[in-house]
Amino acid sequence: MTTVTERPAASPAPSAESRRDRRRRERIEEQDAAIPVELYGLKRGTVPVLTACCVLFAVFTLVPVAWIIFNATKTQANIFGTFGFWFARPFEFFHNFRMLFENVDDDGTYIQWFGNTALYAVLGGGGATALAAFAGYGFAMFRFRGSKVLFYIIIGSLLVPIGAITLPLYLVYAKAHLINSIWGLILPSMVAPVGVYLMRTYIGLSVPRELVDAARIDGAGEARIFFKIALPLMVPGLMTVLLLSVVGVWNNYFLPLIIFSDNNKFPLTVGMGLWSQHATTSGDQNLYPLIVMGGLVTIAPLIILFLILQRYWRSGMLLGSIAN
């Protein structure tokens, strides 16, 4: 790796501008570069109508989230007895949160399911991202016999609904001893056709062929070109695929439902499903606040993940690399 990291003092270092100043400047430049909405040539009144539509849609999307936040602070009686979109006394948020991590009805514990989900998401989502990167790079960079057909088969697999293949899938799993095995969930989660498709498209646009050619002439092997040259340029695409696959595994309900019968292997989705089943059938006094709080805690990591990954979605990765 490089041994020279600091910039020479003599040169006009762009780092003289602080990070915050740069952000602000970039935001202003972006605003300046955009065509003002008055110049779009739209009919009068179009913009307010469109804005209203967007607001409506945002409200529609956010209402369930708001409901879950309000009701995570309530007792069971208040969940049913008070207005859903405001707080009510007593404020039970911390109590509910604490209860969530205690064993309920010997059905297995929330913390166990949370750990399971995290494990499945990391291995399945991470694996899916890695495979999508390899496969996408292969499809984008190399022409080989059957590459097109293979790619179309992968895309075609998107069209098959999981419900249609449940029975054969179960039979295959039984033969492969994957029933009640965590690999039964992780391995299929690692196969992400959407990820392969996204990565192929992204790599085609963001990793110029000339760079790969240049690296070849510079004496780099294909593996080294992939890891040292292409991979750093693929990061924004990879983060998209990572987020999609982690969310996919995190929210997966159907597959774990059919392959797990052991409560201790449940992910959150199936565990919470079990709880709400018990809540409706047994009328357990304490379950509803836990289900609501459980829902909130379930979605929180995804929101945090999204916020963390956001910094990787940036443009200008190729600035200075390729002229014109």
Place this chain on the structure above:
Amino acid sequence: MAAIALSQLTKVYATGVKALDALDLEVADGEFVVLVGPSGCGKTTALRMVAGLERITSGTVSLGGQVVNDVSPRRRDIAMVFQNYALYPHLSVYSNIGFALENAKVGKAERDRRIRAAAETLGLGDLLGRKPKQLSGGQRQRVAMGRALVREPSVFLMDEPLSNLDAKLRVQMRTEVLRVHRSLGAATLYVTHDQTEAMTMGDRVAVLLGGVLQQYDTPRALYDRPANLFVATFIGSPSMNLYEAGLSADGGSVARPTVVLGSQRLDLPAPVAARVAAYQGRKVVVGIRPEDLVLGSGSGSGLAADVRLVEMLGSEQHVYFSIDATQAGQAAAGAAAGESVEAAILAASAPNGVTRLDPGVEVRPGDRVTFAVDPARLYFFDPDTGQAITG
């Protein structure tokens, strides 16, 4: 032994397009050879085949006497500068230049020494810590050069390395590239579409058209003895004036043949007449370099012309005129000039010739002038084959 030898090199794409047709070319050790031609002539394809980035349909590429058709690019000991630089955007200048050495497992101390030496040669010493996006166009171009020369390769390939620079920087970098070439002494194959670059830089220049080698010679020879109409129009700016003409024996006397240009005639002296003797009484294409048309009718041969347009360049002026003669080789000239200014002007106001005059000479559009022509400096081409008539 030639450093680079191309033998019957042919490239046919899957679509059936023949990009390169049986190219034979040798580059000696330390020689600077320029491949030049209009876009789509196959010059970049040829270069990429030498680099190993393009599959060879037939023929061979030899480097240092070894046929390398099936050798991967990384084992060919070549360095290449790409048209758009192809710098690694996430690596510093230092790492960009050092990447090849790292791949070759050169020791850290030696690597550092060579990177700094290359950077010093190219005036990049202060920029080693920067990323490509923090560099100007000229600096990026230098990094691309540095990345190639740090390897001390036996063969240097350059694919239009200056085409993305502004005009002034391009002229500056020309000398820079030549200086680097001399200090390295590696055989260099340089691709460009710019005939000025080819003429000023190449020890020898290979002119390509439609995948076929037209002529391979020194710049001087290309200018003085173009092999055919295409080379004649492609090399030199403004382009050579070409007219359809007849060769006749004046008044029946075989000793004094003349060129008949429209309604005008130019007497040919004996040595020139001998050169074109075989075409006596037939149609030919006559070529006149712009600088060979001198204002003022001296005694002897002269051509009357109407001035249409004057372009003052400061050091000289280009005077576009029309004479009573049919312009020849339009197809070839059009292909050569592409969308050049000359072609556009020629098409717009219908002059059919151009000359280069001293800026002090007073000429205005609408003037009727007479040009003196030295018949010894006329070029003759066969109108059917386009080949030069050399006698």
